[in-house]
Amino acid sequence: GAGVSQSPSNKVTEKGKDVELRCDPISGHTALYWYRQSLGQGLEFLIYFQGNSAPDKSGLPSDRFSAERTGGSVSTLTIQRTQQEDSAVYLCASSLGSDLYNEQFFGPGTRLTVL
Amino acid sequence: AQSVAQPEDQVNVAEGNPLTVKCTYSVSGNPYLFWYVQYPNRGLQFLLKYITGDNLVKGSYGFEAEFNKSQTSFHLKKPSALVSDSALYFCAVRDNGGRRALTFGSGTRLQVQP
Numbered sequence: 001g002a003g004v005s006q007s008p009s010n011k012v013t014e015k016g017k018d019v020e021l022r023c024d025p026i027s028g029h030t031a032l033y034w035y036r037q038s039l040g041q042g043l044e045f046l047i048y049f050q051g052n053s054a055p056d057k058s059g060l061p062s063d064r065f066s067a068e069r070t071g072g073s074v075s076t077l078t079i080q081r082t083q084q085e086d087s088a089v090y091l092c093a094s095s096l097g098s099d100l101y102n103e104q105f106f107g108p109g110t111r112l113t114v115l
Numbered sequence: 116a117q118s119v120a121q122p123e124d125q126v127n128v129a130e131g132n133p134l135t136v137k138c139t140y141s142v143s144g145n146p147y148l149f150w151y152v153q154y155p156n157r158g159l160q161f162l163l164k165y166i167t168g169d170n171l172v173k174g175s176y177g178f179e180a181e182f183n184k185s186q187t188s189f190h191l192k193k194p195s196a197l198v199s200d201s202a203l204y205f206c207a208v209r210d211n212g213g214r215r216a217l218t219f220g221s222g223t224r225l226q227v228q229p
Binding site (some may be wrong): 004028031033042043045048050055056059091093098100101103104105106107108109 | 147149151156157158159160161164166205207214215216217218219220221222227
C-alpha cells in the first residue's frame with residue numbers, strides 16, 4: 001500500500017522567503033509527526049498531531065514555524081522568513097494511533113536549502 | 116527527560132560476520148524502544164520495537180535486538196551481515212510518561228565490507 005508521501009522532495013529558497021512543506025500520511029493513520037534532520041542536530045522532533053489537534057508543539061524552534069492538519073489527513077509545515085539555519089531535511093511520520101507502542105512510518109523527507 | 120546514546124559513529128564489519136550496533140537509553144518510566152534504518156536519500160524505515168515481554172525482539176531483514184533493563188541497553192544485532200545492510204541506523208525511545216514524540220540517538224553508520 002501507499003506509504004507516507006512528502007512534497008516537494010527538494011526546495012531551494014532565498015533567505016527571508018516563506019516555504020510550505022506538505023505531508024500525506026498513510027490512510028487511516030490518526031497520528032502525524034514532523035521531525036527535522038540536520039548534520040549538527042541529528043533528528044529533532046518538531047510537532048505532533050492527533051487528528052487535527054496538536055497536543056505537542058514543544059519542538060517548534062521559533063514562532064516562524066507553524067503547522068496545521070486538515071481533515072485528519074494532510075499536514076502542512078510552514079516556515080516564515082526562512083533563515084540559513086533552517087536548512088535541513090524535514091521528515092514527516094504517521095502512526096495508526098497515538099498509543100506508545102505504535103511505531104511511526106516515515107516519509108522520504110523534504111530537503112530544504114536556504115541560500 | 117529521556118535520552119538515547121549510540122556510542123559508535125561508525126561500525127565496520129565483514130560480510131558474513133555478526134554485527135552489533137549499540138544503544139543505551141535513559142528514561143524516567145518504562146521504555147518503549149525502536150530501531151530504524153535509513154538508506155541514502157530515503158526516509159527512516161522501521162526495523163523492530165520492544166514494548167514488553169521477551170527481551171529478545173526479532174524484526175525485519177533478519178535483525179534482532181536484546182533489551183537489557185539492568186544495563187539500560189537495546190543493542191541491534193544480526194548473525195550474518197550483508198553488504199546491503201550498509202546504512203545509517205537509529206535507536207529511538209519513548210517512555211510511559213505520555214510524550215508521543217520519539218527521542219532519537221545520533222545514529223550509527225554501518226559499513227559492511229565484501
